[in-house]
Amino acid sequence: MGRRVVTPTHDINFLMRNLLFLLVVCSVSGCIQAVDIDGPEYVKKPVVFGILHPDSLLKVNLTWSRPATTTNPALSIKNAEVTFFENGTPLGESVDKEDGNYSLPVRPKTGRSYKVEIKISALPLITAEDYIPRWMDTNLYVSDRNPSNTNSNPDITYTLKNFLPDNSTLWMGLYSTQYFPDGWAPGCIVGGQIQPGCELIIRKITGDSYVTTASPIFDSFNGFFDPLSNRFSNSSPARVRADILADEDTPTVKFAAFNQGEDRWGQVKRPNDTRPFGENILEITFAGPAYDRYLKSALLAYQNRLTDFDGNLFSPFAEPSPVYSNVTNGLGIFGARNGRYIVLKLNTTYQLTP
Amino acid sequence: MTSCLLLVGVMSCQNEVFDEQVAEVSQAQNKQDYLEFKSEEAFAKALAELNQKSHVQLDIWEQEQKGFVSLRKRYNEVIKAEEINGDNGLEPLKSREATLYARVYVPSEYGGIEPNVADWRMMAVVNVDGIVKIGNFIHQFSKSETKSILHKVGVKDDVAKLKATSKANIAAGLTVFPVVSSQKNISGSVPSVKGARPSDSVTPLPGSRFCEGFSGSPQEWRIIAYEEMLEIKRGGEETICEPSIKYNSTTGQYEPTISCRTVTNPNLTQYQAQLHIRTLKRGFWGSWNDRSSSGQQANGTWKLTASSTIVSPGWNSGNTGTVNNPFANTSYNVTNTTGETSTLNFIFWTSTLASSGNSNVRLDGSSTHNTIWNGYNCQCSI
Numbered sequence: 001m002g003r004r005v006v007t008p009t010h011d012i013n014f015l016m017r018n019l020l021f022l023l024v025v026c027s028v029s030g031c032i033q034a035v036d037i038d039g040p041e042y043v044k045k046p047v048v049f050g051i052l053h054p055d056s057l058l059k060v061n062l063t064w065s066r067p068a069t070t071t072n073p074a075l076s077i078k079n080a081e082v083t084f085f086e087n088g089t090p091l092g093e094s095v096d097k098e099d100g101n102y103s104l105p106v107r108p109k110t111g112r113s114y115k116v117e118i119k120i121s122a123l124p125l126i127t128a129e130d131y132i133p134r135w136m137d138t139n140l141y142v143s144d145r146n147p148s149n150t151n152s153n154p155d156i157t158y159t160l161k162n163f164l165p166d167n168s169t170l171w172m173g174l175y176s177t178q179y180f181p182d183g184w185a186p187g188c189i190v191g192g193q194i195q196p197g198c199e200l201i202i203r204k205i206t207g208d209s210y211v212t213t214a215s216p217i218f219d220s221f222n223g224f225f226d227p228l229s230n231r232f233s234n235s236s237p238a239r240v241r242a243d244i245l246a247d248e249d250t251p252t253v254k255f256a257a258f259n260q261g262e263d264r265w266g267q268v269k270r271p272n273d274t275r276p277f278g279e280n281i282l283e284i285t286f287a288g289p290a291y292d293r294y295l296k297s298a299l300l301a302y303q304n305r306l307t308d309f310d311g312n313l314f315s316p317f318a319e320p321s322p323v324y325s326n327v328t329n330g331l332g333i334f335g336a337r338n339g340r341y342i343v344l345k346l347n348t349t350y351q352l353t354p
Numbered sequence: 355m356t357s358c359l360l361l362v363g364v365m366s367c368q369n370e371v372f373d374e375q376v377a378e379v380s381q382a383q384n385k386q387d388y389l390e391f392k393s394e395e396a397f398a399k400a401l402a403e404l405n406q407k408s409h410v411q412l413d414i415w416e417q418e419q420k421g422f423v424s425l426r427k428r429y430n431e432v433i434k435a436e437e438i439n440g441d442n443g444l445e446p447l448k449s450r451e452a453t454l455y456a457r458v459y460v461p462s463e464y465g466g467i468e469p470n471v472a473d474w475r476m477m478a479v480v481n482v483d484g485i486v487k488i489g490n491f492i493h494q495f496s497k498s499e500t501k502s503i504l505h506k507v508g509v510k511d512d513v514a515k516l517k518a519t520s521k522a523n524i525a526a527g528l529t530v531f532p533v534v535s536s537q538k539n540i541s542g543s544v545p546s547v548k549g550a551r552p553s554d555s556v557t558p559l560p561g562s563r564f565c566e567g568f569s570g571s572p573q574e575w576r577i578i579a580y581e582e583m584l585e586i587k588r589g590g591e592e593t594i595c596e597p598s599i600k601y602n603s604t605t606g607q608y609e610p611t612i613s614c615r616t617v618t619n620p621n622l623t624q625y626q627a628q629l630h631i632r633t634l635k636r637g638f639w640g641s642w643n644d645r646s647s648s649g650q651q652a653n654g655t656w657k658l659t660a661s662s663t664i665v666s667p668g669w670n671s672g673n674t675g676t677v678n679n680p681f682a683n684t685s686y687n688v689t690n691t692t693g694e695t696s697t698l699n700f701i702f703w704t705s706t707l708a709s710s711g712n713s714n715v716r717l718d719g720s721s722t723h724n725t726i727w728n729g730y731n732c733q734c735s736i
Contacts, residue, residue, distance in 0.1 A: 151565055151734065208569045208731055224572050224640050228465050235571040259567050260734055308574060312441040315638060 042067040046077060046120055048128055048332035051291060052108045053339070058084045058091070059103035060116055065331055076100025077120060085115040085129075108336065110134045110354075111166070116334050128327045128334030133168030133286035135338050137161045140282070140350040149256040150212060150229060154346055156282065158253045163245060168338075169292040170245060171285040172218075173236030174211055174257050177278035177343075178203050202281055202341065209236035210258035217244045217253055222299050233258055237283065239296060261344075280344040284352070290326040291335025297324040387421055388485040388492075388513075394590055394707055397479075397488045398670075405475045405673055405701070409693035412478050425484060426477035428455040429469050433644050433696055436467070440635060440643035458482055460497050464566075464578050465642025466634050466696065471495045472533040472584055473626060474699045485513060489591045490618065492516060496533075502589035503528045504618070529620045531587035536716065565725070565734035576634045576642060577732035579652070579725040581717050582699075583627050589620040590707055625705040625715045627658060627680075628672065631690075631698045633727050644696035649728035653687040654736075656702050656721040660714055668708075672701025683720075 043065075050060035062077035082094040082102040086109070094102035108114050115129035143155040158172070177200045179188040188198035211218065212233045216225075219241055223234030238255075245251045261280040287295060301321040308314040325331055342350055391397040404412065409430070416424050428451075435449035446452075447461065459467040469477050471484055476495055480486045484495040487505065494501040494516050503516045504527035515528065522530045564580040595614040602609050629652055635645035658680045671677040674686040680703045688700050705715070723736040 208567075210568060210573060222572060224636075226573075227640060228463075228642065233573060235573075258573070260565060302571065308570070313443050313638065314574070316443050 039068060046080075046118070046123065046126055046330040047074065048116070048118065048126065048327045048330055048334055050116065050128075050334045052114055052130065052132060052288075052334075052336040054108055054110055054132060056107065057103050058106050058108060058114065059101060060094075060118075060334060062100045062102065062118065062120075079121070081119040083117045085117070087112050088115070108132050110338055114336060118330075124329045126327060126330040128290070128330075128332075130288040130290040130326065130334060130336040131167060132336040133288055133338045134164075134166050135286065135340075135352075135354040136163060137354060138284075138352040140284075140342060140352055142344050142346055142348050142350075144347050146256070150231075150258050151260045153257045153261065154344075155254060155256055156344070158284070160245065160251050163249060163251055165246060167289055168286040169242065169289075170240040170253070171237040171283075171287055171292075171295065171339075172211060172240065172253065172255070173204070173209060173238065173283040173285075175209050175236060175281045175283060176203050176261065177201060177281055179278065200278065202283075203278070204236075208259055210234065211236060211238050211255045212258045213255045217241060217255070219296070221296065222303050235299075237285065237295070237299075239292075282342045282344055283339060284342065285337050285339035288336035290324075290333065291337050293324040294326070294333040294335055297321065387423065388481045388483075388487060389419060389422055389479055390487040391479075391489070393489050394592075397486075398706070400479060401473075401475045402670060404478050408691065409695065416478065423482060424478050425458045425469065425471060425480050425482055428458045428482050429477060429697075430695075431455065432459055432467065433646060436643050437635075437645060440637040440645075443638040445639060446637065446641045446643050455482065457484075462632070464632065464634075465576070466632065466644040468497065468632070469697060470497050472497050472500075472535065472586055474630075474697065475701070483517060485516070491589050491591075493588055499530055499532050500586055500588040501528070501530045502620070504589065504620070524620075527589075527620070529589050531621075534585035534587075536581065536583035563719075563736045565736050567725075567727075567732045567734035569731040570636075572636075574636050575645070575727070575730040575732050576636065577650075577725060577727040577730070577734060578632045578634070579723060579734055579736060580630050581628070581721070581723070581736065582630055583716050584625065586624045586626070588622060588624075588707075589618075590622045591616050592619045592622055592707065592709055593617075619709050622707045622709050623705075624707045625703075626672075627656070627702040627704075627715070627717050629656075629700045629702070629723055629725075631700070631725055631727075633696045633730070633732070646694040646696045647727070647729065648690050648692075648694050649726075649730065650690040650695075650698050651688065651726045651728060652700055652723055653685075654721065654723040655683045655685050656723075657681055657683050657718045658703065659716050659718040668706040670704050670706075672703055674700050674702050677703055 045065045047063045047065050048060055049063075052058065060082060062080055062082075063074035064077060066072065066074050076099050078097065078100060080097075080102065084091045084094070084104050084106070091106055092104055094104050110132050111134045113129060113131045115127065118126040120126065137160075139159040139161060141157045141159075143157070145152045145154050149155065179198050179200055188195055210233050212229070212231045214231055216232050217240060218232065218234045219239035220232075221239070223232055223238065225232050240253055244253070257280070301323050303315075304318050304321040305314050306318040325333055327334060340352065342352070391400060404415070407415065412426065416422065416427060432449070432451045432455050435451035436446060439449045440446065447467070452459075458470055460470050462468045471477055471480060472495065476486070480495055486493055486495070490505050491502050492505050492512055501516050501519065503512050505512055506527070515526070519528060520530065522528060564578070566576060566578040569575045593614055593616050595612050598611055598613050599608045600611045600613075601607075631650045631652060633645050633647055633650065634642040636642055656674075660681075669680065674688050675684070677684055684702070686700070686702070690698055692698070702717075721736075724733070725735070726733045
């Protein structure tokens with residue numbers, strides 16, 4: 001066995017290496033420093049919020065923007081002059097001005113554009129505009145349970161007959177209804193009857209409502225490809241890619257749920273479960289151009305987060321994502337949509353005419 | 355000589371109360387690093403008792419087994435390393451531990467990994483190669499098969515033979531049996547049915563049902579739950595008891611009695627009915643990694659079905675409560691009490707290792723299970 005011979009030169013090299021190492025450690029540790037970066041200066045701005053739908057009156061809500069440092073509720077704007085326009089023609093000034101809500105007793109019509117003009121003293125004119133999409137002649141089919149789908153969920157097929165593009169975007173979301181108040185609310189159903197104080201509401205939780213497809217028919221911004229199931233998956237609501245619809249005269253969108261349905265798709269009631277079942281709901285929405293951009297950017301901002309709720313890395317490429325606004329001289333969104341909620345049942349076809 | 359004395363001493367200790375010393379590490383020749391159990395009864399008792407312990411208690415117990423490193427310990431190290439890698443956005447199964455201890459796990463078709471042993475209770479008593487000695491048999495357990503060799507005094511290379519072989523050799527006292535699982539048998543000819551239910555048009559194989567639930571946006575957390583009926587065949591010692599008539603010289607009369615004898619049998623079967631729960635987190639690149647927590651719960655009812663309803667010679671309740679009649683509906687409501695884990699099994703029922711008496715035992719299709727991953731908003735039902 002050989003013995004290592006230590007010479008004075010070795011000692012010097014050894015000392016130099018260690019000294020260098022210490023210097024590097026000291027200099028690197030000295031680089032860690034907390035840096036405060038000021039955000040943009042707070043400027044008080046009017047915020048417009050209004051999502052038009054054919055079954056609701058023309059309405060916007062006006063508030064003042066808040067500084068990022070406060071948790072106080074937004075202050076409503078009470079003395080504005082709000083005028084609505086249909087295809088460029090004025091419909092009249094809002095007659096209801098309660099708590100920042102301004103409405104007109106007019107229901108918007110499909111296939112028309114709506115604009116709002118807002119005058120607030122000492123501020124430039126605020127305007128915003130969107131288009132109420134037409135409802136297409138469509139057909140919806142829910143199959144029997146399909147063992148090849150996750151949780152043997154049924155296939156859901158949505159067909160647009162005689163599709164006519166009208167500058168709108170199709171969004172689809174799977175949700176469920178449940179009884180409120182008190183969460184699952186045992187006692188809401190007695191003898192098959194809904195008790196007073198209980199109501200069936202649509203449960204829209206972005207975190208557990210998914211649609212899954214065999215081909216990438218939905219916009220990938222809020223979805224991913226799962227190599228295990230060999231399927232694409234999107235959070236609800238999912239945005240149907242425009243090119244999918246444009247390629248055919250009778251485009252078809254076929255998908256399924258990922259999670260088990262609220263009523264387990266008509267399966268027998270489980271033991272030890274006192275809550276009443278809700279229903280599986282499909283939301284179909286044709287979004288106007290402004291509402292489409294707003295919805296996508298708002299969902300994208302939520303997706304674009306650096307860490308999850310455990311504080312672990314969620315996306316290394318996360319960055320601040322601005323939410324779209326179509327309001328000139330202000331903030332917020334004045335959008336328009338045309339949608340329906342469908343209660344889904346197995347082996348059922350739905351004719352969804354305009 | 356010292357080793358032999360130690361071995362004798364160890365063997366003589368194994369009938370003592372389990373908590374004091376249920377098993378000892380063999381320090382015999384060849385630096386054997388596996389546990390020895392004197393009998394099938396001692397092994398079954400150890401499994402039942404260890405299955406009630408938390409991970410912290412198991413860690414302490416394992417530390418007391420000097421020189422022994424369990425498959426459970428290495429498996430948990432892989433899980434931990436993979437969780438850290440996943441949180442850092444790295445690809446699965448690329449951690450140092452996953453490479454070093456590749457024998458202790460198998461990639462799961464559902465994502466993440468599963469222990470490379472069919473009966474997850476055995477994780478604490480087999481070494482990283484799946485080796486354990488029970489009575490006169492040395493076994494190597496894995497997820498897909500069980501290899502056994504009858505140990506003969508003076509033979510030193512039986513463990514090496516066991517590891518090396520893939521085929522049975524009756525003359526050498528070596529058997530190899532595939533593990534039969536209701537989830538997927540060894541030939542893969544019995545597929546699991548995802549989330550299928552008794553009223554489905556597709557009739558699921560009893561005991562093969564599966565469900566999964568997701569949360570997060572996009573999917574970040576996932577619970578998967580599945581029934582599994584295991585049939586594990588292997589060699590071992592079977593106690594056979596038979597009624598007989600014995601002459602009593604004091605009374606001068608013949609009296610009925612039961613005489614028992616231990617028989618070595620290379621072909622014994624054990625059945626086990628259970629519900630597995632696995633919890634996973636999706637990595638940034640889309641793959642699913644195991645995610646440990648202590649928030650798993652399950653409740654429901656279960657019962658067995660069999661072509662012969664005689665379960666003999668015996669059976670044990672699992673860790674879901676006392677069972678009076680495994681062929682009648684039994685309710686259960688269980689919570690993970692073992693500590694943080696991503697790989698949990700709630701055992702309903704397990705049979706005694708036997709050569710006969712059980713026939714095609716299955717979880718009945720009317721069994722129901724509601725599983726919840728508390729804190730992660732994940733749940734699914736079978």
